[in-house]
Amino acid sequence: MKNNSNIYSEYATLRRKSGLPIWADILMRVLFVLSLVGMAVAVHWFDREGLRDTYDGDVSFLDVIYFTMISITTTGYGDIAPVTERARMFDALVVTPIRVFVVLIFLGTAYNFVLKRTWDKWRMKLHQKSLRNHIVVLGYGVSGSEAVKELIARGQNPGDIVVIDTNDASLAKAEAVGCFVLNADASNDDTLVNVNIDKAATAIVSAGRDDTSILIVLTIRHLNPDMPISVVIRSTDNELLARQAGANNVINPVNFAGLLLAGSCHGLHISDYISDLASVSGKVMLSERSVKPEEVGRPLRGLSSGVGVRLYRDNKAYGYWEEPAQNMMDGDMIVEIIPSLLDEKNGVSDQPKNRRWPWLKEKKA
Incomplete structure (x- = not known):
């Protein structure tokens, strides 16, 4: 054949x-x-x-x-x-x-x-007209495509994901999984306006070049001052520039790989567990959410929904052993380890979206 x-x-x-x-x-x-x-x-x-x-x-x-x-x-x-x-x-x-x-x-x-x-x-x-509280992925290379794949695996509706790239082959792959696609320059104001960036829930920037990614972050932040932005930066020297441009999360894949390699030297299962935390395919995953009213006054270690590992208050991070984490307050953000969304018998679990992504609000009719 x-x-x-x-x-x-x-x-x-x-x-x-x-x-x-x-x-x-x-x-x-x-x-x-x-x-x-x-x-x-x-x-x-x-x-x-x-x-x-x-x-x-x-x-x-x-x-x-x-x-x-x-x-x-x-x-x-x-x-x-x-x-x-x-x-x-x-x-x-x-x-x-x-x-x-x-x-x-x-x-x-x-x-x-x-x-x-x-x-x-x-x-x-x-x-x-239907684009609201959606996720905008700018760059559908290796990192961008893996991010979309992971989002869909976590239960995200592909119809709520917009992919912007200039490569027809990449866009064809994104369209094949059900995403909206746009062949355009992601650093252009008109391009971002066309995908309703002002109404988006979050943006993932992975342009392949640090200078291009930083320029895209600047453009997004100009059009949407409050939206969370995650960006892939490959040079350590550019991480500070990306944060100054307005990125909330700066991810360096080279550094992260180095952390996994270093961790594996001190334990055979450390890198395996970190990979589980980062992927929906593992047994556990990290979740970020705000403190519930019934949890106010309790310690971070006393969560019933998962294992609390970090508390954020006034843009400062505290470990579960530190004093502020012993008395959670209204408005605090917490990071906890919870069971994976995958269930061996039933497939994807019925955990609500706001538990996985607290910034992702439900669409309005």
Whole structure:
């Protein structure tokens, strides 16, 4: 049996986005059509002896142009007609294909520059109405795609995820799992406005380059001052810049891998447990939420929903052993270890979204 990848490679073509402006693209199509018509006119003129004009018997140059145009447009009034075999064969074998090409070119131009744009704008407006409290993923490379995969595994609706990238192949993969996709520059204000960034719940930035990711963070923060932003930064020197740009969470995959490697040197199961905490596929996971009214006054270690490991108060972090964590207060944020969302028998558990992501509010009708 022939390998599918080989079949694909036979038909795959190397593509590049056209650098021509719209007016130049349209002009090139018009010139191509005119060249086809000009070729037909030239042949008809040089072989005008094969044409007969039933009106005055004389075939002038204007008559040739007239006959060529009505032949290409399939009007065919019959006042001028090919009478020799050579003229008839030319009309059958050359003019007919020209007619087909001209029709296809005009239909394709109308579709690309009129119908398709109108249809896409209408669809975008329709989708924009449903975009609220959604997650915007800017960059669908290795990190971005894994983040989306993990979000969906945790129970996130793919229809509440918008992916922005400039790579068609990456966007096709994101669209295949049910996400909204947009091929555009993520650092552009108009792009972020088109995905309702001001109504989004959070953003994940993974542009592949630190400078580009930081610029995207700055643009997002300009349009949405309060939304949580997580960004992937590969150089330690740029982590501070990312935070100054407005990122709430700065993740360095290189440093994180180093932490796992170092932890594995002091225990065979430490890195395994850390991986469990970070992924929905493990037995445990980390959850962040606000303190419930009935928990006010209790110690962090006294949680019934999980194992409390850290408390945040006034943007300061406290461990479960520190004094502030012995008396939880209204407005505190806590991080706890809870059982994984996966249940061996029932699949995904019925834990509510606000337990997994407290900033993710339910959509309003």
